[in-house]
Amino acid sequence: MQYVSTRATSASASRNPETFSSILLGGLAPDGGLFMPATYPQVTNDELTAWRQLSYAELAYEILRKFATDIPDADLKALTAKTYTPEVYRNAREGESAADITPLRTLEDENGRKLILQALSNGPTLAFKDMAMQLLGNLFEYALAKNDDELNIFGATSGDTGSAAEYAMRGKRGVRVFMLSPNEKMSAFQTAQMFSLQDPNIFNIAVEGVFDDCQDMVKAVSNDLSFKARHKIGTVNSINWARVVAQVVYYFRGYLAATSSNEQKVSFTVPSGNFGNICAGHIARMMGLPIDRLVVATNENDVLDEFFRTGVYRVRKSAETWHTSSPSMDISKASNFERFVYDLVGQDSERTAALFRKVDTHGGFDLSGGPGSDGDEFARVGEYGFASGKSTHADRLDTIRMAYDDYGITVDTHTADGIKVAREHLAEGVPMIVLETALAAKFNETILEAIGVDAARPAGFEELEALPQKFVLMRPNVDEMKTFIAAHTGL
Numbered sequence: 001m002q003y004v005s006t007r008a009t010s011a012s013a014s015r016n017p018e019t020f021s022s023i024l025l026g027g028l029a030p031d032g033g034l035f036m037p038a039t040y041p042q043v044t045n046d047e048l049t050a051w052r053q054l055s056y057a058e059l060a061y062e063i064l065r066k067f068a069t070d071i072p073d074a075d076l077k078a079l080t081a082k083t084y085t086p087e088v089y090r091n092a093r094e095g096e097s098a099a100d101i102t103p104l105r106t107l108e109d110e111n112g113r114k115l116i117l118q119a120l121s122n123g124p125t126l127a128f129k130d131m132a133m134q135l136l137g138n139l140f141e142y143a144l145a146k147n148d149d150e151l152n153i154f155g156a157t158s159g160d161t162g163s164a165a166e167y168a169m170r171g172k173r174g175v176r177v178f179m180l181s182p183n184e185k186m187s188a189f190q191t192a193q194m195f196s197l198q199d200p201n202i203f204n205i206a207v208e209g210v211f212d213d214c215q216d217m218v219k220a221v222s223n224d225l226s227f228k229a230r231h232k233i234g235t236v237n238s239i240n241w242a243r244v245v246a247q248v249v250y251y252f253r254g255y256l257a258a259t260s261s262n263e264q265k266v267s268f269t270v271p272s273g274n275f276g277n278i279c280a281g282h283i284a285r286m287m288g289l290p291i292d293r294l295v296v297a298t299n300e301n302d303v304l305d306e307f308f309r310t311g312v313y314r315v316r317k318s319a320e321t322w323h324t325s326s327p328s329m330d331i332s333k334a335s336n337f338e339r340f341v342y343d344l345v346g347q348d349s350e351r352t353a354a355l356f357r358k359v360d361t362h363g364g365f366d367l368s369g370g371p372g373s374d375g376d377e378f379a380r381v382g383e384y385g386f387a388s389g390k391s392t393h394a395d396r397l398d399t400i401r402m403a404y405d406d407y408g409i410t411v412d413t414h415t416a417d418g419i420k421v422a423r424e425h426l427a428e429g430v431p432m433i434v435l436e437t438a439l440a441a442k443f444n445e446t447i448l449e450a451i452g453v454d455a456a457r458p459a460g461f462e463e464l465e466a467l468p469q470k471f472v473l474m475r476p477n478v479d480e481m482k483t484f485i486a487a488h489t490g491l
């Protein structure tokens with residue numbers, strides 16, 4: 001299996017295909033594109049039938065070996081077995097089995113219209129990013145040990161990504177994490193989750209500023225190529241290919257658990273921000289998984305809903321980006337969207353490069369086929385199963401209340417966006433699976449607002465905010481940051 005950049009042209013810096021291992025530790029391709037498999041591996045009917053018997057870890061192995069062909073089978077098997085265990089996904093709720101890793105729960109089943117929740121948030125940080133990040137931690141440790149190398153992960157977070165990365169990398173040999181977050185801007189729960197880690201390879205840096213200040217510092221350090229090389233700086237952002245491919249597994253799992261024959265289809269609704277999660281659903285569908293609809297659910301930050309309704313992709317300025325009660329979906333542009341657009345334009349990398357150059361120069365592009373548009377491929381979106389919808393703060397409150405009263409569960413704000421949109425797309429005879437992307441305890445302020453009672457906390461999280469916290473406070477000053485990193489990498 002080889003990987004190509006979505007912007008690879010005969011003249012580009014990434015014209016040669018790469019292996020899985022060679023793109024594992026990297027981010028963007030050198031030409032600014034995203035890595036994609038040169039062809040999608042296909043799943044046969046017999047395989048799908050055989051996979052019905054597998055555990056989650058075994059299924060992950062079968063799917064990943066189609067993509068990570070340069071990792072020996074025995075090694076990959078050990079890595080997936082170590083990653084997807086009930087001990088790691090132990091925060092399953094009452095009525096769910098931790099051994100299922102991503103257990104399903106039927107919410108509604110009326111007139112043949114079935115609504116199902118697939119819990120992806122039972123890992124250590126109570127959000128779906130653990131599903132991929134936990135594998136990444138084990139893959140990184142494996143790859144670094146093999147090359148006798150080390151890696152310093154440097155990133156910025158406003159919430160879920162940073163904590164998922166830290167819990168995945170804690171105690172991993174050869175890896176350090178330097179994570180910036182805006183001082184006193186995250187929720188008390190999120191702050192405590194990150195800052196209570198005492199592992200010597202985890203460095204939490206609270207920046208006196210807002211999230212944009214943090215991101216600017218990451219950019220400044222990343223643009224200093226010699227510093228980056230000397231200190232072996234890397235990232236774990238959502239465009240990392242291994243993260244996307246790890247997420248493909250739970251679409252298969254959800255399908256297999258919700259059906260009894262390969263003749264059946266299911267649809268998925270995905271609370272979306274950077275398009276990483278639903279991009280994995282698209283890949284599963286391209287591999288031959290019988291998915292009917294892939295429904296993108298956004299909050300008030302509706303860049304993606306707008307595209308899937310109109311064919312116009314228009315990124316937002318930061319002043320147009322709302323801070324909402326489903327904050328992990330507050331995005332101004334969707335960093336993985338280029339992967340789908342590449343397929344939509346027939347894997348034409350020249351066109352993909354031109355369209356995303358236009359995003360930089362003109363703030364977007366238009367594939368509606370209308371006068372002055374950049375193409376007419378929007379007409380083909382339906383062939384890929386995509387549909388969309390959006391949800392607001394009022395919708396979230398209503399949905400959390402409704403789920404509490406009618407389904408007897410407390411759902412988080414992002415999942416509420418998903419349920420709201422999913423109910424607008426129910427179809428007879430095709431189960432709709434909503435991906436649950438976080439547990440409610442993480443966003444308790446809104447739960448209280450909606451139903452007036454606290455969200456239940458999984459065992460072990462009761463005293464989280466009372467644990468001792470380890471972090472350093474820093475001004476948004478690039479030189480001080482570099483000095484701090486240099487002092488702690490020992491390189």
Ligand SMILES: *Cc1c(COP(=O)(O)O)cnc(C)c1O
Nearest residue numbers: 160272273274275276277328437
């Ligand atoms: C990251 C995140 C999302 C959005 O996922 P994308 O892959 O960025 O589309 C949704 N919900 C929660 C809870 C998240 O942490």
